[in-house]
Amino acid sequence: MIMQTVGLFDRLELKKTSGDSITLSANLKFLPVNEQNLVYQAIAAIKEKYALKGGVEAYLEKRIPIAAGMAGGSSNCAAALRGMNELFDLGIGESGLCEIGASLGADVPYCVIGGTALAEGIGEKLTRLPAIPDCCILIAKPGISVSTKAVYENLDVPGLASHPDIDGMVSAIENQDLSGITGRMENVLETVTVPRHPVIDEIKSFLLEQGAENALMSGSGPTVFGIFASEDKARTALANLKSFDDVKQAYVVPPVNRES
Template sequence: MSRDGDEHRPVSRVRVRVPSKINLFLTVRGVRPDGYHELVTVLQTVSLYDTVTAHVEGPSAQHPAGRRSMQLDFTQDGTSGVPDDEANLAVRAARVIMAETGFGSATNGCGPTTRLHLDKHIPVAAGMAGGSADAAAALVALDELWGAGLGRARLRELAAELGADVPFCVSGGTALATGTGTATAQVLTRGSYHWVVGISDTPLSTPDVYRAYDEVATPSEAEPDAVLQALRNGDAEALGDALHNDLQVAAEHLRPELTERRQAILDAGALGALVSGSGPTVVGLAENAQDAVRLQRAVADVFDRVEVGLSPAGGPDVWRD
């Protein structure tokens, strides 16, 4: 088995482990003419992962001409709330890259089959880009498996067709995103950051949160400068003070218990805490790894599940068989 960075060679199976994300900063500048919200956000990957495995089987599996009749099969580990049809972003990502490469363009149905399997651990509809991460993993896995040679830059362009966080998830690390969230620029970051991640089993719909934001909030003038400076300096205490999310007021409007849960993390001694993205996940910044474990224990009864994560967690990690 070979890891990402090895010299390219034909492969029969590709496994991509992709991290989740948190929003260290998010402001909503208003509603665009196309109906989407204008955002400024600082994104960072954190070490909660999903894994997408892809392999090809059947006739002409290794022949590009035969792949014009490629079929797609998607399975997942049965996690509640994850669709296994075209509503799944990973499936949609596979369709996008099939259209880009011409694989699956014939309709005789007698070609090889690409099988995608999702092993899901990132919580669903939780403000941690789980669906976007899966889409990014599918793009990376199929580019590698099929030897398409599209590269990460082109994959990010295709990712922008799928959703706001998908281009970031293709790259990972830390980024400043603007527009609808698809335009990203990598951000200089020093040090690592330790988080307690409070997870709720009941998901929260992103469209519902944006609708609530339009009802109960106003566009923000907050700027990401303090967050960016803290990241450049590797200053966890300053980062904790600078954490900001405009959507938090909307998420807490829909789920008032999130206010108490966020406060519980702060009362336990976190450097800062906020709702991640559209929620309902609440993250708290710890001083170090030992403090993160202490915080995890302190708020274990407040959430349905509490994880400890490290950021930045890089981008998609590729294994080839």
């Protein structure tokens, strides 16, 4: 699949403490702040691998929608790996961080490198691609959450009627052809999530009516994104989306390159 970083982010703060414990807190009370959290796991993995002495205190401020198919947890994990690398001046290269990240989650290596990339295998085989053409992305999350594990467990791969044209998408990106990119947008995970949550299709249709070049579910869902050729169109659509009662979080963001 093709993966793309967008300008919506959480904030993670790390600092050294006395003792040897890991302490994690967050701005959302329902978030686990123990070994179940990928930030905690990333810190623990680095401490163990490099036999680091001293404790670490971490604070996570969440803005990326949770259980939304946007790799928010994976990006937090990647940020923790990068943060630990800097905090303890370990000098781990990007490939080393990706290797550790792959042991924590399939999307973590991509979140380490960011930008526009082709992900193969289970997500650990990454090929950087040129930045996509200028555009604006409207992100809309309905008030439901989806289990990525459950979606993949129920995906009928042999029964899929079609598969995304990844080679064509890569060519369109290399040729800076926005219509070629949006015309090839497809997500096979919709075959699982959409029948269970028809609101996803309703939001996609709404964004298309508002002038999106195309709209698609992000990852395992339920978040939907629409790609707009201009920021004005995207922001008009965002304003009109307020009448859509099922949408609980919505943002207009740019695509972000790894150099940004």
